[in-house]
Every structure is written in C-alpha cells, then in structure tokens.
Amino acid sequence: MSPDSVGINGNGAVEDNYHVMAGWGRDIMAVGNSAGIGGLELMIGDSLYRLGVLPNDTVNNVENTIFNIVTEGPVRSILHLATTTGTPMAPIAPIALEEQPAIWPGMCAYRNTAKISGLQVDELLLVGMNNLDTTDSLKEIPVNDKWVVLLT
Numbered sequence: 001m002s003p004d005s006v007g008i009n010g011n012g013a014v015e016d017n018y019h020v021m022a023g024w025g026r027d028i029m030a031v032g033n034s035a036g037i038g039g040l041e042l043m044i045g046d047s048l049y050r051l052g053v054l055p056n057d058t059v060n061n062v063e064n065t066i067f068n069i070v071t072e073g074p075v076r077s078i079l080h081l082a083t084t085t086g087t088p089m090a091p092i093a094p095i096a097l098e099e100q101p102a103i104w105p106g107m108c109a110y111r112n113t114a115k116i117s118g119l120q121v122d123e124l125l126l127v128g129m130n131n132l133d134t135t136d137s138l139k140e141i142p143v144n145d146k147w148v149v150l151l152t
C-alpha cells in the first residue's frame with residue numbers, strides 16, 4: 001500500500017514527511033488537522049472528536065492498536081487494524097474500531113471496511129471525504145437498509 005518507511009524519519013521517529021516527493025511518489029492529500037480521507041470522527045452535539053491521533057495532538061485517545069497484514073502482493077494488498085479508544089475522549093465512552101483497507105492495481109482510490117462498536121445514541125459517526133473537484137457533486141448510492149455508498 002505504501003513503503004514501510006513513509007511517515008518515519010531516519011531515526012525511526014514519526015514525521016510528517018509523506019507529502020514530500022520521494023522515489024515512490026508522495027501523498028497528494030495534505031489534510032492538516034482534518035480527519036483526512038477515510039478518517040473517522042464522532043459528533044456529539046456540535047463538538048467533533050477525532051478517532052485517532054496525529055503527531056501534534058496533545059491528547060492521545062488511542063489505548064491500543066493491533067495491526068496485521070492480511071495479504072500483500074501484486075494482485076491486492078489488505079491490512080487489518082483493530083483499535084480501542086481510552087478515557088481521554090470524555091464525554092465519549094470507550095470505542096472499538098476495526099478497519100480493513102484494501103487496494104489493488106489500477107485503483108486510484110482504496111476501499112476501507114470499518115466496523116465500530118460502543119457508540120452511544122447521541123453520537124454520530126463522521127467519515128472524512130475528499131471533494132477537491134466539485135465538477136461532480138457527492139453521489140449517494142443506497143445498497144440496502146443499512147448501507148449507503150458515498151463517493152466523490
């Protein structure tokens with residue numbers, strides 16, 4: 001999906017270096033302090049709570065993350081991440097999140113299947129999306145009673 005050194009400097013520390021051109025290319029979507037493409041946030045009332053942490057965040061709400069490579073090769077690559085949040089997200093109760101991003105040759109995007117548990121009635125899950133080219137509006141495609149595809 002990306003080289004294993006992306007976001008890691010020569011000393012092995014996390015660094016925002018993946019927007020700089022390198023031999024493998026670069027991340028074209030600098031997102032600043034947003035959730036990012038596919039990033040998840042919760043909305044309670046009019047307040048947003050990011051699920052995860054950036055290097056400059058002062059509060060880390062990730063208690064534990066388990067990362068596995070499901071498959072990696074020329075046909076497709078699939079990762080699996082299981083994350084639990086901790087108490088710094090007050091007033092939010094701990095949340096369990098599983099994600100399975102996948103990418104394959106010729107795909108100019110990625111597919112992420114996410115499952116979240118622990119949401120309360122007043123919490124709304126938000127997903128970060130890109131809409132830099134507003135020529136076409138957001139498309140909403142109902143799949144069934146529970147799922148909707150959103151694409152730009």
